[in-house]
Amino acid sequence: MIIIASSVLLLSFFVFVKNDGLFPVVLFSILLIGLGIYYLIHDSKRDSEGKKEN
Structure with a gap:
């Protein structure tokens, strides 16, 4: 899971450098928030x- 997340972040970073626009930043933020929520729910x-076991 961590490997997938890091690769997605790297991809987003390269897209941001390439396009130099606002859309990648928004996408990046959504991805980060989504990952944070996923980890919170998982934890x-x-x-x-x-x-329950104890």
């Missing part, structure tokens, strides 16, 4: 599962 699910 909370893992925590709740751990509490």
Whole structure:
């Protein structure tokens, strides 16, 4: 998952350098926010599962 995320970030960075526009920045922000939400949900699910076992 981390490898995929880093490759996507690198791709976004290269697109930003190439186009030098606002769209890649917005896309980059959406990707970062999406990843953050995904990790938050994933962590909370893992925590709740751990509490149930104990």
